Amino acid sequence: MSLPALFAPLRAPVMAAPMFIVSTPALVIAQCRAGIVGSMPALNARTDVQLDAWLGDIRAALGAHDAPFAINQIAHRSNDRLARDTELIVQHRVPIVIISLSADRDIVDAVHGYGGLVFNDVISDRHARKAIDNGCDGLIAVAAGAGGHTGNVSPFALVEEIRSWWDGPLALSGAIATGRSVLAALAAGADLAYIGTPFIATLEANAVDEYKAMVTAARSADIVTTDDFSGVPANFLAGSIARAGLDPRALRRDPGQATNVSPSGDSHKTWRDIWGCGHGVGAVTDIVPAAQRVAGLISEYQAARVAFGLR
Secondary structure, three states, rough: OOOOHHHHOOOOEEEOOOOOOOOHHHHHHHHHHHOOEEEEEEHOOOOOOHHHHHHHHHHOOOOOOOOEEEEEEEEOOOOOOOHHHHHHHHOOOOOEEEEOOOOHHHHHHHHOOOOOOOEEEEEHHHHHHHHHOOOOOOOEEEEOOOOEEOOOHHHHHHHHHOOOOOOOEEEOOOOOOOOHHHHHHHHOOOEEEOOOOOHEEEOOOOOOOOHHHHHHOHHHHHHEEEEEOOOEEEEEHHHHHOOOOOOOOOOOOOOOOOOOOOOOOHHHHHHOOOOOOHHHHHOOOOOEEEEHHHHHHHHHHHHHHHHHOOO
């Protein structure tokens, strides 16, 4: 289907994934200026005051010809800033809001009140149907191989199930790290590719040097899927788990431990020390400015289209 007019400035059908701690206003601005949707979690700002300032900075830095930006809201009881951050999103008229975990109707209505769009990331067809029933404008199919909190369904299966009833905006997440993979996502039925891991290894990313270096050296075999840290399955670099003094092969979550997916408090320490990463990591071999990373994706995407006889 045709994407809403808001996406017209995109130079490639790509939305950057919001990454806990890693995504920064500088990264978002660079992504949008380079021609893709830039994004970050609201909770990457350590306080609501800082989020207010960051949203103002992003708004001031972007012009009418830049791609739109998105802010991610964690709709879970462990996020005690949800209501206040939503107020700031409305105040700054954030163009796109990405809801994670549940399609919170209050957020949807608040964003629709000023004309913004709401996407919900989903890991199943059932979850996708609930998101649309709750008024979301678009879906992000989080398939197997996605970095951070992840799905466990093949991207081909998940997109096919959703497309059997939904013809609205659909992004696909899961091991997409090259322009060829962007084209493959579209061929599978998505409108946008949702990409995170390659942007960890950029100059603007808020990741320590060792994290960035580990990304450039890793392969898909170096990724561990576990619910041990948050209660929700997520993909991490095995090397970061070992670096924290844990055995990646012997992770066991206490059944009575509460789920905590908010990157604040103790959970913030997890994402600071245990590093999220997706299965597409093998395609990331250098650390470059975000604009250069985007330019590479665009060039690869255009070359792939030519190779398949597409204009």
